[in-house]
Amino acid sequence: MLEKFSNEKITSDLLPQAFGRRGKIWTASLLAICAIGLFAYIQQLRKGLVVTNMGDYVSWGIYISNFVFFVAISLVGSLITAIFRLANIHWSTSLTRIAEIIAVSAITFASLIIIVDMGRPERLLNLFTHGRIQSPIMWDVIVISTYFVISLLLLYLPLLPDIKIIIEAKNKLGKPFTKLYKWLGSFWRGNVAQEKISNRSITTLCIIIIPVAFCIHTVTSWLFATTYRPGWDSTNFGAYFISGAFLVGAGGVVVAMYVFRRVYHLQHYITELHFDKMGKVVVMLALLYLYFNVNEYLVPAFKMKKPEEEHLTGLFAGEFAALFWFAILVGMIIPILVLVFPKGRKPLPMFIAGVMVVVGAWFKRYLIVTPTLLHPFLPKADAPARYSHYFPSWYEWAIAMGSLAGVLLIITFFARIFPIIPIHETITEQNEAAQHV
């Protein structure tokens, strides 16, 4: 699958590299966006949620849209790492760490954005002291923290052999982060006993992460589906959310593949074959998600029950029509049309399609959360006109963009400190392939 390289070359190619000029500008930009987001959040803490444009009708705005988006994209860790590993699919080895760091960073900010959405964040503690196990919100808190820990373990355990390689290559890398490497993995000798325990633990993690990953997004969908509201009152929601999550996760991996390939010159490790395979995966997932969308919108539209009518008309031809059709076309249909042809599965078109999937998915989450809230079953008699419209305030935009930048910042720092493509596994697989030949 890969070109035959010496072990030294593989190690040298895949070791983490210091930021170049572009890397520094990129990191500084992300830090600046995060700082603006942090400033906006401090203002929100001081003045209260009144700085947002949320109100009595739209109580879940851009923050919860972002939360659903982060939870969705985090699901990719279980797809690329666990499902592909258990299915003995070896081409995905180069992509496992990219998928895992996307999962860890996204789930970290999913947890944080929920706290941002709370007017009184110190009351989060009450959820643990007075929580109701009957509430889907409680299930979400439990499953998110569980998924975070499992994802972290799944990132850490396969990293141990690579940390040893980094420590041994310190002459090449210089001193930065030496203490961190030693603290994290100086005990790894790579002996049979350690390898055996590590492999068994990784397999266990791969098995356990799949149901937990399904739970995390099913439970998130139940936050909506257990509420009797137009657009949310659906038995389809769990499967609809999971299929969408796999799609956006795969789209995110495609974008990251392209960027890392170009920035770190990894053309020999993330090859056109990887793009071709991932392209096929994205097409399959987009078709699956499209199928669930047809179910989700066409069936209620066929019946057009009175409470659903205003909501669906708003999506198809009303206030949200432009966003809705953008999300459907750009997030699903155009990527399918591009990637279904072999020429479309080349790196650049794949990158463009991946960006479309991710951007479309973000707007899709916004459309799931907000329009429903604008149409309550029992509208207030004296509700002001502004209740019937929602557009986030600059505080909300700044915090939301800050959280997105935060996810990218974690991935960026991770790629600076650790190998973004597993070195040990790449060498092992190459050696095994050579022996097999």
Place this chain on the structure above:
Amino acid sequence: MKQHNMYKIIILLVFSFGITAVKLQAQDSTAPATILALRYFLPANKLPYLEVSTKKKNGRKLEPVKAIPVNVYLGEVNETNLLGKTITGAEGLGRIIIPPSFKAVWDTTNSLHFLAVSEPVKGEEDMTADITIKKAILVIDTLSVEGVRTVTAILKEKSGSDWIPVKDIEMKLSIKRSLGNLTVGEAETYTADSTGLASAAFIKDSMPADKAGNIVLVASVEDNDDYGNLAVEKHVSWGKPVISTQNNFWHRSLWSTGNRAPFWLLIIALSIIGGVWGVIIYLITQIIKIKKLGKEPAGQKWDKKQINQSGTIPALN
């Protein structure tokens, strides 16, 4: 022509004067005075009391005036006649229960004269109000003849040592409910006949009651100039017994508080959480084990063959 103009000036002056006078009068009337009122109550099974109210006219509405101290006397203003002191609340109302020390006076007289005097407070002058009440009692009774149930009531006025029925009195005959009273028949009020008897057929025979079918009938006279407000009650088993519906409030359910979650949910949820976190804890112990193995010389616990098979990454050897 000059004379004509003069008439015009005179008429104009008269009108101007008239308009000014009307305006001044109107200005005076826009500063309404507080009204003090006094009412007498003899409720069922309770001590008689007096209620004072202080209100002020604002447009067409009467608005309460609070924090007005009022003294109420039986007869003339005299320390010995003082029934009590009250200060009107947010609703502009104050209540004084007639103290037992006035029992002797109460028993010997047939007519009672009450006087309320307010104390001057900031922005309010002192006010007085009085009422004269003829002492009376209200009696309620029921009849049941050939399945027809009737509620009757008589207002009796004290005359000397006797109690004489009063005729032509408007009274209400009703059933006591949680948030108010329902009339027993179709009419709102019933008038006492020449014998002083007011009666109404009881037609609401399916009225929800307690477990034994008990309901409370109420006869009342309201805001009568001579007798004030009187009420009397009687318990009868004319209602429809309510079969107690099962109260699920304290039961374990999906909608109860966290400490009353259903057992099946607790078992399922805690089993899943325990199972998954058990695996996580196991995996953390495995990492600790890997760490311990790393601190020992490589492959110390393994035989030589295994040691030879083990080793570091070929690239770095």
